[in-house]
Amino acid sequence: MTEVPTLTSEQEIKVLRSQLSEREKTLRETRQAIDRLAQAPHFRAQNLQELEAQLSKKREQDATCQGQALEYIGSDLQGLFEREAKESTQKLKEYEKLIRDTRQKHAKQDTEDNEEKRSYKNAEQTIMYQVTTLKNKLQELVQQQDTKKREAAEKAYKSIKNSIKIW
Numbered sequence: 381m382t383e384v385p386t387l388t389s390e391q392e393i394k395v396l397r398s399q400l401s402e403r404e405k406t407l408r409e410t411r412q413a414i415d416r417l418a419q420a421p422h423f424r425a426q427n428l429q430e431l432e433a434q435l436s437k438k439r440e441q442d443a444t445c446q447g448q449a450l451e452y453i454g455s456d457l458q459g460l461f462e463r464e465a466k467e468s469t470q471k472l473k474e475y476e477k478l479i480r481d482t483r484q485k486h487a488k489q490d491t492e493d494n495e496e497k498r499s500y501k502n503a504e505q506t507i508m509y510q511v512t513t514l515k516n517k518l519q520e521l522v523q524q525q526d527t528k529k530r531e532a533a534e535k536a537y538k539s540i541k542n543s544i545k546i547w
Contacts, residue, residue: 389525396518402513407507410500417497425488431479438475442468 411535442465452458 400514417493442472474477
């Protein structure tokens with residue numbers, strides 16, 4: 381049978397502090413990821429608002445093109461303005477499709493982000509439990525070490541006190 385070497389209390393405390401530090405770092409990173417995921421919908425909404433503002437401008441431009449096409453009916457420029465009006469309408473439809481696609485993409489991304497956030501929240505809870513466990517174990521070991529040191533110091537003091545009485 382081989383014996384597993386046991387750690388001294390100082391070594392065990394050092395190992396626990398190292399583990400605690402690693403877990404706290406992981407906890408910080410997990411919380412940062414949760415915050416990033418929580419902010420993502422706001423950025424997507426802002427992006428969508430910008431697209432809708434541009435759509436509004438494109439609708440105004442389309443209305444202007446349509447109005448010009450009607451204005452030049454029967455003139456030599458009628459074909460030119462009708463072509464521009466058709467192109468404007470086509471661009472408007474493409475932009476409206478872009479916004480619909482963006483909304484669908486954002487909805488899908490929101491769903492994925494929510495699942496990922498749930499996963500991170502679960503990981504956060506697990507890590508917090510581990511951190512608490514490590515802190516409690518570390519505190520217990522430090523207290524035990526302090527007690528042993530205090531007892532050793534009291535023993536040494538009594539020994540010295542007794543040796544002085546003998547003299």
